[in-house]
Structures are given as structure tokens and as C-alpha cells.
Amino acid sequence: MxxxxxxxxxxxxxxxxxxxxxxxxxxxxxxxxxxxxSALNGIKSVQTNAPGATIVDETK
Structure with a gap:
């Protein structure tokens, strides 16, 4: 699942x-x-934008 x-x-x-x-x-x-x-649009935005999102480590 x-x-x-x-x-x-x-x-x-x-x-x-x-x-x-x-x-x-x-x-x-x-x-x-x-x-x-608006919440459903937020979900769509995450689905669209997150697959290729980079990781920015600001802890350094």
C-alpha cells in the first residue's frame, strides 16, 4: 500500500x-x-511539485 x-x-x-x-x-x-x-489544491501542488524536489540542508 x-x-x-x-x-x-x-x-x-x-x-x-x-x-x-x-x-x-x-x-x-x-x-x-x-x-x-483550497486544501485540495494544496494536495495537488504537493503531488505535482514534490517528486523532483531537492533537499536543502540549512543545519550546517
């Missing part, structure tokens, strides 16, 4: 998503969005 995005609606009525690993562990949490549509 591969990872998945889980869209959630908080008690404030705003939306966010978690990216879960195949084992169900949360590996990323999004910012808060005002609308469901």
Missing part, C-alpha cells in the same frame, strides 16, 4: 491535510485552508 493524503475539517470549520506513509504514520501536515477547494 502506498501513502495517502487525508483531508480533515477542524472545529473552526477550516481545512488541512495530512500525508500518511504506507504504515499510517503522519509524515507531513499542511497549513490551514479556508476552503475545501
Amino acid at each position: 502506498s501513502g495517502k493524503f487525508v483531508l480533515k475539517k477542524g472545529s473552526s470549520g477550516k481545512f488541512h491535510f495530512n500525508l500518511l506513509a504506507a504504515n499510517g504514520q503522519v509524515i507531513a501536515t499542511s497549513e490551514t485552508y479556508e476552503s475545501k477547494e
